[in-house]
Amino acid sequence: MSKKPEAASFVTEITPRSQDFSQWYLDVVRRAELADYSPVKGCMVIRPYGYAIWELIQQTLDARIKATGHVNAYFPLFIPESLLTKEAEHVEGFAPQVAYVTHGGGEELQEKLVVRPTSEAIFGTMYAKWIQSWRDLPILINQWANVVRWEKVTRPFLRTTEFLWQEGHTAHETEAEAEEETLKILDLYADVCRSVLAVPVVKGRKSESEKFAGALRTYSIEALMGDGRALQAATSHNLGQNFAKAFDITFQGRDKSVQHVWGTSWGVTTRLVGGLIMCHGDDSGLVLPPAIAPHQVVIVPIGRENWRETVLPRAKEIQAELVAAGIRVTLDERDERPGWKFAEWELRGVPLRVEIGPKDIEKSAVLVARRDTRQKESLPMAGLADRLRTLLREIQQTLLAKATQFREEHTQRVSSYDEFKQVMDGRPGFVIAPWCGAADCEAQIKTDTQATIRNMPLGSPVPAGKCIRCDANATAEAWFAKAY
Numbered sequence: 001m002s003k004k005p006e007a008a009s010f011v012t013e014i015t016p017r018s019q020d021f022s023q024w025y026l027d028v029v030r031r032a033e034l035a036d037y038s039p040v041k042g043c044m045v046i047r048p049y050g051y052a053i054w055e056l057i058q059q060t061l062d063a064r065i066k067a068t069g070h071v072n073a074y075f076p077l078f079i080p081e082s083l084l085t086k087e088a089e090h091v092e093g094f095a096p097q098v099a100y101v102t103h104g105g106g107e108e109l110q111e112k113l114v115v116r117p118t119s120e121a122i123f124g125t126m127y128a129k130w131i132q133s134w135r136d137l138p139i140l141i142n143q144w145a146n147v148v149r150w151e152k153v154t155r156p157f158l159r160t161t162e163f164l165w166q167e168g169h170t171a172h173e174t175e176a177e178a179e180e181e182t183l184k185i186l187d188l189y190a191d192v193c194r195s196v197l198a199v200p201v202v203k204g205r206k207s208e209s210e211k212f213a214g215a216l217r218t219y220s221i222e223a224l225m226g227d228g229r230a231l232q233a234a235t236s237h238n239l240g241q242n243f244a245k246a247f248d249i250t251f252q253g254r255d256k257s258v259q260h261v262w263g264t265s266w267g268v269t270t271r272l273v274g275g276l277i278m279c280h281g282d283d284s285g286l287v288l289p290p291a292i293a294p295h296q297v298v299i300v301p302i303g304r305e306n307w308r309e310t311v312l313p314r315a316k317e318i319q320a321e322l323v324a325a326g327i328r329v330t331l332d333e334r335d336e337r338p339g340w341k342f343a344e345w346e347l348r349g350v351p352l353r354v355e356i357g358p359k360d361i362e363k364s365a366v367l368v369a370r371r372d373t374r375q376k377e378s379l380p381m382a383g384l385a386d387r388l389r390t391l392l393r394e395i396q397q398t399l400l401a402k403a404t405q406f407r408e409e410h411t412q413r414v415s416s417y418d419e420f421k422q423v424m425d426g427r428p429g430f431v432i433a434p435w436c437g438a439a440d441c442e443a444q445i446k447t448d449t450q451a452t453i454r455n456m457p458l459g460s461p462v463p464a465g466k467c468i469r470c471d472a473n474a475t476a477e478a479w480f481a482k483a484y
Contacts, residue, residue, distance in 0.1 A: 014347070015285050021227040028277055028285050031350050035156045042154040042161035046270070048238055049348065050157075053273055053295035056166065058144065060196050060292075061166060064188055070140040070168060075122050077146070078113040083121040087246040089122060093213020097149040115148040118181035120214065120239070120265055121169040123169040124247035124407045131261060133171050133212050133252045138181075142168040157274030158231075158484050165269035171249060175240070178262035179217075182238040183458075186219045197272065198289040198399035199223050199279050200407055201233055202430070202479060203453030209439050212265075216240030222454040222479065224407045225278035228427030230454050230481035231274055239263035250428065274484075280384045284350025285433070287371055290392040290397050297322060297329040297388060302357035315356050316364070318384065327392075346371060351395050352388060371396055395397040417469050420480075424449040430481050434474030436467035445469055451480045 015023040028444045029035050037043075062072070066067055066375070078101060085091045101113040125138060133332030142202065143165050154160050168185065169275065172178040186203055194408045199305060201221035211218035215237040223233045243249070245258035253259045277297040280287040290296050299319055301311040315331055322329040330350075332341050338355070369376045374396050379387050410429025414420045423431055435442070435453065445468075446452055460477045467474050 002170055005214060014283065017281075021278075022155075023282075024281075025278060026466070027122045028281055028347075029156045032286050033278075036340075037146065037156075040161070042151055043282045043350065044160050044248070046164075048322065049294060050273060050289045052180065053276070053288070053292055054270055055193075056294070057196070057272055058166070061192055062144070064192065065142050065166070065168065067428050068184065069190065070142045070170075072143060073141050074145065075119050075126070077116055079105045079116055079119075079122050081112045081114055083125055083247075084114050086121065086177050087125075087214045087243055089242070090214035090246075092117070094149075099148050099150050106398060116145075117149045118265075119143070119145070119147075119167055119169065120243050121247070122265075123265075124243045127169075127171050127261070128247050128249045130235065131171060131251050132256050133251055136265065137139070137171060137173045137261065138172045138177065139396070140168075140181075141170070142166055144387060145205055145206055155274070155484075157277070158167075158271050160270075163270050165267050167267040168225055168267060170261070170264045173251075173253075173259075175262050176368065176412070178238055178240070178264050179431060182217070182219060182236045182266070183266045183403075185264075186221065186236040187233075189236070189266075190221050191269060193221060194224065194274075196289070196291045197276055197279075198396055198403060199233070199275060199290075200400065200404045200455040202455065202457055204457040204460075204479065206235075206455055207453045207478070208436075208438075209440060209442055210453060211457075212237045214239065215244065215265075216244050219458075222430075222456050222481070222483075223275055223279060224403075224410060224429050224481070225275065225484070226281065227278070228410055228429045228482070228484040230453070231271070231275050231278070231431065232483065233272060234266070234268040236266035239265060276428075280399055281349070285347035287399065288349035289353060290351045290396050291327060293351050294347075295330040295348075295350045296358070296392055297328050299329065299332070299354045299356065300341050300345070302355055303333075304358075307357075308333075310358055311361065314361050318381065320355070322385050322388065325389065327385060327388060334380065342369075351392060354384075354388075367426060370395060414468065420445075420468050425478070427482055430454070430479050431478060432479055433468035434463040434465055435476050435478040436470055436472035437475040438467075438470070441467060441469050441472070449480075450482050452483055453478045454481050454483060455479060 017024045034047050035044045035048045038045050041131045099115040127229050148162050153434045190203050193201045201223045206218040217238040219236045221233045223231045241260040249261045250258050299315050301315045303311040320330045351371050353369040365378045413432045456476045463474045463477045
């Protein structure tokens with residue numbers, strides 16, 4: 001059995017981002033105890049600290065989804081294979097990733113069951129039973145669940161065989177209502193990323209080749225990570241009537257005619273945790289926005305051998321005051337050196353560290369350190385909660401401003417294909433270029449550069465001139481990037 005590493009080495013053993021960003025990411029995930037590998041290839045165990053971050057994201061999203069009139073339900077993990085195959089384009093898109101159950105209770109099943117890769121099929125089947133009239137519409141249901149997609153290349157949080165998510169599935173009377181719903185949710189996702197995760201995103205429409213299998217239109221929000229790669233943070237799909245026709249979801253209209261509903265589906269996953277790490281993290285580990293930090297403040301008592309008698313009681317009083325003020329706070333009472341504790345809480349990304357020792361008590365003050373800027377300042381104990389709340393708001397704003405500035409500095413326009421290829425030789429971030437809309441042109445760009453169209457921002461004007469690669473007239477302004 002290998003010897004357990006000393007505490008100090010465990011905290012500091014992180015590969016520098018500039019040396020190997022991918023290994024840095026994996027080091028942070030494991031050293032900060034966000035997740036660990038499971039015995040099943042491609043699956044991860046989300047550890048309590050990582051799950052606490054996901055829970056805070058989940059709680060925020062759930063409240064906002066419900067505020068728009070949606071309700072939660074739960075649908076089965078297993079789907080009969082015959083249901084999945086009803087929508088041809090959909091099943092073709094997911095075929096390589098589908099996992100099947102062929103035996104149950106020691107016997108071979110008469111029909112294979114699909115372990116859900118997504119739930120359009122089962123939602124569609126049930127909606128066909130529940131919807132009779134236009135009076136039954138709209139149906140606005142969301143579920144929090146796990147899904148399985150058999151991935152060949154996996155990375156904790158970013159792409160795993162099993163992951164957690166929410167998936168909304170709605171049915172509407174008209175195409176206009178479905179489109180309004182699709183864009184409303186896209187806006188909701190973008191606002192949560194910006195205001196809660198401090199991650200700026202680009203809202204736009206996916207190309208035909210990148211859209212969700214079976215959808216009429218797919219919209220996404222795209223974020224830029226610290227290594228210049230893009231991350232698809234969420235998607236919202238206008239399904240048109242494709243699934244309604246496949247699953248016979250009809251209703252009697254206001255004019256007594258029988259019509260198919262218009263559908264949407266949309267979701268975000270635990271990959272948002274990975275996005276947080278890569279957007280804000282540094283060589284010391286996580287840097288968490290206060291809005292989703294499990295501990296917004298950590299109190300570290302400092303003193304000599306008798307610190308438990310001299311310092312700890314006052315530290316506990318401060319902890320109680322902060323808790324009463326609605327601040328998520330933890331008190332580190334472990335018998336470790338203060339320097340070790342500082343490094344560990346930096347690794348875990350806690351926004352504010354409050355240090356208190358005998359001299360601080362004499363001065364009725366504490367020393368406060370910010371995780372984002374590493375600035376330290378002495379603050380009086382009187383009114384401490386209010387001052388810390390102000391600092392937490394400042395950190396939230398500073399992280400968003402820093403991420404936005406990084407994105408702006410790593411977004412550029414190009415005017416020729418030679419320039420495009422030259423720029424894409426590294427990881428430049430977003431590259432904006434005119435595109436003709438042709439799938440073969442898009443595919444060739446990907447072959448030549450590994451770059452994909454992340455999306456075409458909403459409201460972008462149709463560019464004048466030619467496509468970046470061919471002589472055809474441009475039909476859209478596309479944002480390209482190498483992506484996760």
